[in-house]
Amino acid sequence: xxxxxxxxxxxxxxxxxxxxxxxxxxxxxxxxxxxxxxxxxxxxxxxxxxxxxxxxxxxxxxxxxxxxxxxxxxxxxxxxxxxxxxxxxxxxxxxxxxxxxxxxxxxxxxxxxxxxxxxxxxxxxxxxxxxxxxxxxxxxxxxxxxxxxxxxxxxxxxxxxxxxxxxxxxxxxxxxxxxxxxxxxxxxxxxxxx
Amino acid sequence: xxxxxxxxxxxxxxxxxxxxxxxxxxxxxxxxxxxxxxxxxxxxxxxxxxxxxxxxxxxxxxxxxxxxxxxxxxxxxxxxx
Numbered sequence: 035x036x037x038x039x040x041x042x043x044x045x046x047x048x049x050x051x052x053x054x055x056x057x058x059x060x061x062x063x064x065x066x067x068x069x070x071x072x073x074x075x076x077x078x079x080x081x082x083x084x085x086x087x088x089x090x091x092x093x094x095x096x097x098x099x100x101x102x103x104x105x106x107x108x109x110x111x112x113x114x115x116x117x118x119x120x121x122x123x124x125x126x127x128x129x130x131x132x133x134x135x136x137x138x139x140x141x142x143x144x145x146x147x148x149x150x151x152x153x154x155x156x157x158x159x160x161x162x163x164x165x166x167x168x169x170x171x172x173x174x175x176x177x178x179x180x181x182x183x184x185x186x187x188x189x190x191x192x193x194x195x196x197x198x199x200x201x202x203x204x205x206x207x208x209x210x211x212x213x214x215x216x217x218x219x220x221x222x223x224x225x226x227x228x
Numbered sequence: 229x230x231x232x233x234x235x236x237x238x239x240x241x242x243x244x245x246x247x248x249x250x251x252x253x254x255x256x257x258x259x260x261x262x263x264x265x266x267x268x269x270x271x272x273x274x275x276x277x278x279x280x281x282x283x284x285x286x287x288x289x290x291x292x293x294x295x296x297x298x299x300x301x302x303x304x305x306x307x308x309x
Binding site: 097100101103104105106166167168169174177181 | 243244245246247248250251253254255271272282285286287
């Protein structure tokens with residue numbers, strides 16, 4: 035194919051003058067500038083919806099949130115239903131692991147359903163976490179807040195559970211609902227439901 | 229092995245597991261000046277992959293070297309701007 039003969043598609047276009055080209059380049063430059071501004075400094079955004087409040091399920095959203103913040107990502111964690119207990123200052127220190135319905139538990143369900151078994155399973159897990167040098171829930175919440183993670187407590191669930199806004203850790207965002215969560219999800223590069 | 233670099237600060241995260249080595253590294257880097265090198269000493273075997281991934285995905289830091297010892301992992305991270 036020859037490169038010096040203006041033929042094919044170009045030949046069908048209107049004649050291109052230098053002024054046209056300059057105008058087009060200017061337009062494109064403007065567009066690129068807008069796109070770059072819109073995208074910030076390539077910063078990513080993540081929104082996690084945390085719906086579970088058992089001891090084991092409190093960890094993944096907090097670990098991911100604090101790690102993403104270390105990447106300088108903008109992070110929102112929207113806590114709803116049982117996930118709200120993670121942010122509840124008193125309840126978060128007493129989250130429990132369920133011994134029932136977990137096939138990986140070293141005991142049959144019939145036994146796991148006996149009184150005191152959840153407490154025992156939770157104690158075992160806490161001990162393991164401590165021995166492994168894994169952070170506590172409280173530490174991860176503090177770290178996340180310190181790093182600018184927006185920990186949000188769903189207002190509808192606060193009302194439903196009869197909690198007070200003062201029950202939550204300092205720095206937790208209240209007065210937000212599903213629409214806020216959706217807005218953040220729509221703006222995010224990563225969205226997770228835990 | 230640390231003599232190879234001019235270490236501005238040493239961060240000890242021995243005994244701590246994911247996500248602490250990363251989060252603490254990030255916090256330590258934030259407190260340093262451009263050009264400073266941070267030495268991170270960890271026992272978490274996941275820190276090799278995690279610190280590499282974090283440094284790759286984060287602006288303003290450069291992973292200089294990772295040294296695997298006996299149950300100990302030493303990372304050298306430079307703050308570039």
